[in-house]
Amino acid sequence: MNLMMLLEMASSGFGERVAVQNAADALSYADLFRAAGRAANRVQETGATRLAVLDVSSLAIPIGLFASAWAGVPFVPLNYRLTGDELERLLGEITPAVLITDPERKATLAHLPGLTVMTREEFIGHATADGPDHSGEWPMDPEEIAILLYTSGTTGAPKAAVLRHKHLVSYILGSVEFMSADERAAGLVCVPPYHIAGMAAIASSVYSGRRIVQLANFSPTDWLDLARKEKITNAFVVPTMLARIIEALDDSDAGDLPDLQAISYGGGKMPLALIERALKLFPDTNFTNAYGLTETSSTVTVLGPDDHRVAAASEDPEVRRRLVSVGRALPTLEIEIRDENGKALGPGESGEIYVRGEQVSGEYLSKGSMLEADGWFPTRDGGSLDAEGYLFLEGRVDDVIVRGGENLSPGEIEDVLLTHASVADAAVVGIPDEQWGEAVAAVIVLHGAVAGGGGIAAEPDLIGELQQWVKDRLRSSRTPQRIEFVPELPYNETGKLLRRVVRAQLVEAS
Amino acid sequence: MELKAGGRIRSAVCATEVMVILAPQGEVDLTCGGAAMLPLGTEPDGATIADDAKGGTQIGKRYVNEAGDLELLCTKPGDGSLQLGGADLTIKGAKPLPSSD
Structure with a gap:
């Protein structure tokens, strides 16, 4: 069992179809198969035991993923925002390795021991050049490691999740039907390569025969332009991206997205108001919410298009509530x-x-x-x-607040705060408290707050009003004892709230 | 032959290759094109396809027996048909899931 089997099937089943496209560059499935083999040869020649990428999305990502599988070394997509000591420490953990990166980084990292550094252009250029193909077999041991993925570390230092070929191949075979995509199908992939959704998108697109269109740096206007130009049919976004796309649509009159058949989302909490808005704005688009973790090879539950429509149209609060659920387990889980x-x-x-x-x-x-x-x-x-x-x-x-022996869920309190007309965003965390062990604290962004602006003076009336708002709707133990107003909350680039940062800021301020 | 989930086997008489998804324990009489199948990497001995086993296989399809304890994924198509104990394996219907990534 090896990821290469999926690409081999795609290459022999529909080799001439476009597999992946980045701006003007494209590779068919047959091209990708051949490039993976040539790149695998190159990796094996260096004696590397890992193939790492420290870069934004490019053709080097799918080539690298499959080349690693062919060469029998783990693929390690690193966060391209890493710098300095943290980056050098991670690189030190994975040597001897081939590292693909941009020219500036190549210049600064090439001296590190155990690294063979190549630029993206050198790597892609060699893989797609004329010359001998790889003639060897890939390892068939399902226990071999396919990907080492450093998880986001919202609660501590990043750690590498180990995904073996058996996990990823099982995920794809259990959730994707071979060649199920229409010949016109095109998926816009804007999640970074170091995110499990970025890796899963490559594997499932290859097996279904759906063209991947890469967007290296997300901006809502670039996303909309590319979606229209490439007649995108499927897209995966994190909730913050969807919010910004909708905002940009409101500000433009460029028309709708007639080819967009499906939007799937995940990677963070979807606010109810946002998904309701999206469903109204794109009535003919199928929405799917996917919940999964790096450690589970991506998706484990899905809330499908029919679930969305039934929930949105229902008068029954139990059914309507499902719009904020992440759906039901895949049949294989x-x-x-x-x-x-x-x-x-x-x-x-x-x-x-x-x-x-x-x-x-x-x-x-x-x-x-x-x-x-x-x-x-x-x-x-x-x-x-x-x-x-x-x-x-x-x-x-780990974010649960334990107040006087009672377990409180921050999400529940945040949801109530967000229904208040003045509140644009809210984070609830536990802070040390002598009497209760932990106390409930809320950090709030008001509507009209300017991101990057200065601190906002607490308004005593509003604090009392918000405390009463929570008390009226939940029990008094859940009422925030302390409320602070800030211009913006700290999120990581895939939209996850960084609670440990919120907590540290609060503790520091008091 | 004995089958193991994740193992790959080939036809002795056509281009068919399959991966084992689910298999019953112990020896099974699995044939393709009328001839016993071989582990991948084993060269066939020149036998020819049987007339009553020429249905062919399709890439990406899953083949199952009636009891439901054998499931094979066709990774390379060929001219022979897959049989267990002489009974044709059938294509398992796809249960479409919404694309989540």
């Missing part, structure tokens, strides 16, 4: 909610989400496997299932 003692919980009860299935890795480079003996993976995400198996996320288990 099991999901369970457990309490802190590991006891399985019933519908409607909140606890930690556990997942089990062939695509689930749950393994880190230095820490080993986090799977339980019977294969269940504790995700550290909190949530609950309803009676029909729809999963509702309730934030990271």
